[in-house]
Amino acid sequence: MIWFLSTALIVTVGVVVETWLPGRPAYHAGWYNIALTALAIVVVVNGRKQWKARTRTSRLAIFAVAFGAAAAGLAGVTNGLFAPDNRDVVGAPGERVRVEELGTLSFPLAGEDRTAPVVVTLERALHAPLEIGARARTAGSFILRAVPRDVVDVEVRDLLGNALTVTQPNGGVFLSPVLLMQARQTIDGMNLPFDSFNVPAARRVVKAILFSPAEAAVVLHGPSAPGQAAVLFAVDDESERPLPHAIALSAAGAAVHAGDLWLRGEVTSYPMIEVISIPNTVVVTIGALLVLGGVLGLGVRRRSS
Amino acid sequence: MHRYIVWPAVALALALAIYVAEPYVVTQRAAAGGPGGLAGQPAPIFDLRDDRGRSVSLRAYRGSLVVMNLWASWCPPCRAEMPDLQRLSQAEAGRGIKVVGVNEGESPQRARAFADSLGIRFPIWVDGGQQYGRTYNALGLPTTVILDREGVVIRAFDGPLTLDEMRAAVAAVRVR
Numbered sequence: 001m002i003w004f005l006s007t008a009l010i011v012t013v014g015v016v017v018e019t020w021l022p023g024r025p026a027y028h029a030g031w032y033n034i035a036l037t038a039l040a041i042v043v044v045v046n047g048r049k050q051w052k053a054r055t056r057t058s059r060l061a062i063f064a065v066a067f068g069a070a071a072a073g074l075a076g077v078t079n080g081l082f083a084p085d086n087r088d089v090v091g092a093p094g095e096r097v098r099v100e101e102l103g104t105l106s107f108p109l110a111g112e113d114r115t116a117p118v119v120v121t122l123e124r125a126l127h128a129p130l131e132i133g134a135r136a137r138t139a140g141s142f143i144l145r146a147v148p149r150d151v152v153d154v155e156v157r158d159l160l161g162n163a164l165t166v167t168q169p170n171g172g173v174f175l176s177p178v179l180l181m182q183a184r185q186t187i188d189g190m191n192l193p194f195d196s197f198n199v200p201a202a203r204r205v206v207k208a209i210l211f212s213p214a215e216a217a218v219v220l221h222g223p224s225a226p227g228q229a230a231v232l233f234a235v236d237d238e239s240e241r242p243l244p245h246a247i248a249l250s251a252a253g254a255a256v257h258a259g260d261l262w263l264r265g266e267v268t269s270y271p272m273i274e275v276i277s278i279p280n281t282v283v284v285t286i287g288a289l290l291v292l293g294g295v296l297g298l299g300v301r302r303r304s305s
Numbered sequence: 306m307h308r309y310i311v312w313p314a315v316a317l318a319l320a321l322a323i324y325v326a327e328p329y330v331v332t333q334r335a336a337a338g339g340p341g342g343l344a345g346q347p348a349p350i351f352d353l354r355d356d357r358g359r360s361v362s363l364r365a366y367r368g369s370l371v372v373m374n375l376w377a378s379w380c381p382p383c384r385a386e387m388p389d390l391q392r393l394s395q396a397e398a399g400r401g402i403k404v405v406g407v408n409e410g411e412s413p414q415r416a417r418a419f420a421d422s423l424g425i426r427f428p429i430w431v432d433g434g435q436q437y438g439r440t441y442n443a444l445g446l447p448t449t450v451i452l453d454r455e456g457v458v459i460r461a462f463d464g465p466l467t468l469d470e471m472r473a474a475v476a477a478v479r480v481r
């Protein structure tokens with residue numbers, strides 16, 4: 001009996017830990033899932049052996065323990081074998097990003113109040129929309145967490161001060177003036193995020209490189225304000241040939257002149273969504289309760305006899 | 306007793322396995338990409354200004370079918386399409402259909418000069434933050450979106466339309 005209960009508890013506690021501390025690579029490792037499967041099989045086989053020569057109440061308790069542990073084990077192994085690795089979903093304001101197995105994440109436009117939290121919404125068939133804001137949310141077998149990251153909001157004007165359309169032919173949203181800075185480039189030993197955009201009216205292609213406040217303070221000289229992020233703009237013609245006098249640094253959101261354009265880059269925070277798979281919480285909860293109830297039932301039964 | 310519990314337990318275990326594995330094998334239906342992805346949803350409403358600086362909003366167009374055309378002055382197909390939009394606007398004005406041109410990302414002066422050069426009479430709005438272009442997930446310009454009387458997106462088109470295509474799209478929405 002002790003082996004039966006011990007293995008059941010090991011399986012259940014293991015999967016509960018997997019749910020409470022999600023996203024560890026070990027959960028997807030072969031040895032972990034083989035061990036979990038073997039232990040669940042041991043529980044069921046031992047449960048069958050314990051079944052014989054028992055009272056009806058004890059049998060019910062044994063069934064609860066075996067079934068609960070097997071259910072929790074199944075949820076854990078399914079998560080380990082089938083669930084994808086952790087993912088970071090990056091979306092531009094206004095973009096709707098489809099996430100396999102999950103649904104569509106809708107990234108809102110930032111409001112006028114830049115300090116207000118941005119709430120990303122998960123849309124799924126047969127479910128109410130799920131808002132992912134400051135705290136993590138659970139959606140079926142996934143935990144969704146909003147993680148802030150730096151993006152650059154650009155504004156472009158011609159030399160007369162007329163606003164110009166910004167396009168991102170290679171970005172998620174064609175007409176977005178918000179650069180997600182997902183690519184990286186090494187400059188002077190620093191690995192820096194960069195992005196590019198087009199200004200079709202001026203026939204210009206602009207590359208923007210983001211310097212964090214610390215990087216800006218260490219490496220850049222001149223207009224960089226202390227403690228402020230900075231954006232380096234490099235303007236090319238539409239064939240991506242460099243132009244003379246076409247590199248300028250915009251610090252603290254200041255407008256700079258480069259390649260016959262006025263460019264302004266404001267560094268703001270916008271969330272990406274971290275998607276972490278977990279064992280199905282409903283199954284794990286029911287399984288753990290069954291195991292707990294069964295163990296308590298067997299304990300009471302033993303004490304009374 | 307034993308056999309009475311084994312088969313239900315096996316059935317329960319199978320159901321459980323299907324329930325647990327379902328999220329990983331059944332993929333969610335993909336929303337259509339591009340501007341058509343918003344079909345069936347209420348159009349976003351942004352408070353904008355027109356090319357003369359007046360406050361404008363889609364709220365004022367409730368009760369009318371709206372043909373919303375996103376454009377920019379640097380876009381040759383937008384220029385080519387504009388006269389047909391003007392003809393549509395004139396022809397359908399008495400039938401509760403409103404045409405609105407939404408300039409994406411340019412200054413009011415540039416938008417007004419462009420509209421004046423083509424003799425455009427329908428309202429020209431200026432979307433400096435390119436908000437409609439972003440939320441409609443425009444793949445390029447021009448993009449045309451048709452809204453019903455309740456402000457719900459019915460259809461959306463990527464690229465320029467001919468006058469006949471505009472009339473057909475509006476007629477299809479009108480009979481709904």
